[in-house]
Amino acid sequence: MLRFEDNFPLKEITALRIGGPARQFVVVSNKSELTETLIYASQKNIPYLVIGGGSNLLVSDSGVNKLIIKNEMEGIIKQGKTLKVASGVILQHLVDYSIAHSLEGLQKLSGIPGSIGGAVYGNAGAYGQTISDFIFEVKALDPNGQIITFDKEECEFAYRSSLFKKKYYIVLEIVFKLNSGKTEQLRKEADEILEKRLIKYPKGIKCPGxxxxxxxxxxxxxxxxxxxxxxxxxxxxxxxxxxxxxxxxxxxxxxxxxxxxxxxxxxxxxxxxxxxxxxxxxxxxxxxxxxxxxxxxxxxxxxxxxxxxx
Ligand SMILES: Cc1cc2nc3c(=O)[nH]c(=O)nc-3n(C[C@H](O)[C@H](O)[C@H](O)COP(=O)(O)OP(=O)(O)OC[C@H]3O[C@@H](n4cnc5c(N)ncnc54)[C@H](O)[C@@H]3O)c2cc1C
Missing domain, CATH: 3.90.78.10 (UDP-N-acetylenolpyruvoylglucosamine reductase, C-terminal domain)
Structure with missing residues (x-):
């Protein structure tokens, strides 16, 4: 059941713990809730913005005159070395899932907060690895409500950039084609990175990266x-x-x-x-x-x- 909240204090959901009220705020957990929310926004004529974990946002003290849609759409489907992932999945969950299933290619992203959708938007990366390295295709919703499948090249990935940063789309689903790896080795690599990251980002730090x-x-x-x-x-x-x-x-x-x-x-x-x-x-x-x-x-x-x- 969707819950639209008026004047929601965005500082409650940003990593920086800064941000005034959103005109309205809602959390969506699946595609039908997203569709329902977009119909609602269109009927009420309210501009909207989809966000993920709020880990890369600086929101003004006066807030945002929009419906902020927090994407928590879940789901990872594995077929061999291919993972089909919903954009609301937490990046760390996907990294841990891939390691547990002996799949190599995402382990160095360990410790980057936020959702897969947010990571694809900004082509997040660290330690020489980026989220786009093993992306095969991305499904996204255009402003007319059409679902479009983009192959990797069409996503225009570049350093901290993508097509989704240049044109407004809602990233829905991402397909990764990963390599085979050894769980123990991948876990070791990820843990070493987590340890290094703790020095730059101690627990509880309020910052946007x-x-x-x-x-x-x-x-x-x-x-x-x-x-x-x-x-x-x-x-x-x-x-x-x-x-x-x-x-x-x-x-x-x-x-x-x-x-x-x-x-x-x-x-x-x-x-x-x-x-x-x-x-x-x-x-x-x-x-x-x-x-x-x-x-x-x-x-x-x-x-x-x-x-x-x-
Ligand atoms: C402690 C800390 C360390 C960090 N370290 C790194 C790092 O090492 N490397 C790195 O690259 N980043 C880093 N970041 C930044 C941040 O974690 C990434 O940019 C992350 O990928 C953002 O994901 P999010 O879900 O939190 O996005 P949000 O902050 O919620 O949103 C960021 C942007 O993405 C858009 N967006 C989100 N979801 C969607 C969607 N489904 N469809 C379309 N647009 C969408 C939003 O509208 C917004 O413009 C760090 C941040 C913190 C707080």
Missing amino acids: SFFKNLVAEELPLGILKRIPKEKIVFGKIPAGSLLEEVGAKGDSLGDIEIATYHANLFVNKGNGKASDFYELAKKYEDLVYEKYGIKLEPEVQLLNLPPLG
Whole structure:
């Protein structure tokens, strides 16, 4: 039974624990609930947005004048090395499932919070692996209610980007074709990564992950690239954190928002942080990096009801 809640405080469901009220909020657990919700939104003429785990969102203090649909559609179907996965499945559950079934290809994504739908939207990744590596196809709903199946190439996956970030679709279902692996070895790899991640993201930290995207060196104009010390280029990318560090971001704070002393691209809510302070601090360092290097950093985190950065 669907429960539409008015003025729902979004800070209750974001990893950052920041965000004003959504005009309306609903959780959907299967496709028919999603369909019912979309009909409701259309009849009431309310704009809507589908979210997953809320782990990559910076929501304005004044909230969002939309129906926020939290996707909790579940289901993993295994046929040999192929997994058909509903977009509301928690990424960690899928990683654990694949390891338990001796399937290799997702283990390095261990510890990334959020849903598969959110991960596909932003092509989430870590430790040299991305969610798109073993994707075969994605089913998504277009704004006219048509279900479209996209093969991997049509998904336009790139560094923290996909077709679904450029055009509005609701990601419904993802098919992965994985490799055979050994459960013990895969578990060991995943556990090592979980241990490393705990140093950057200690338990209970309120943050949306890295705030700005790293830069792909070969995409930068030569004139700008020349200004970046060579040692800052790691595996073809310039970590945004290293540029932010150069302009003094580490440890700076505004209100209850603090930039980690150990990582200049990690903006943390110490308790009662405000989106406005987060935004202002991020803007300050975006401007400082631009002044020093001529580079416009782009946020990896999705801003809701805030002016664009980057
Ligand atoms: C502690 C921490 C560590 C993190 N580490 C990493 C990391 O190592 N690598 C990495 O890549 N990310 C990382 N992140 C960021 C985040 O976990 C990922 O971006 C994640 O994939 C977002 O999934 P979500 O379900 O929480 O998306 P949400 O935050 O709910 O939404 C993000 C965007 O996706 C859209 N979206 C969500 N579901 C759908 C759907 N079904 N259809 C269409 N659009 C949809 C939303 O509208 C929104 O624009 C980290 C975050 C935290 C808090």
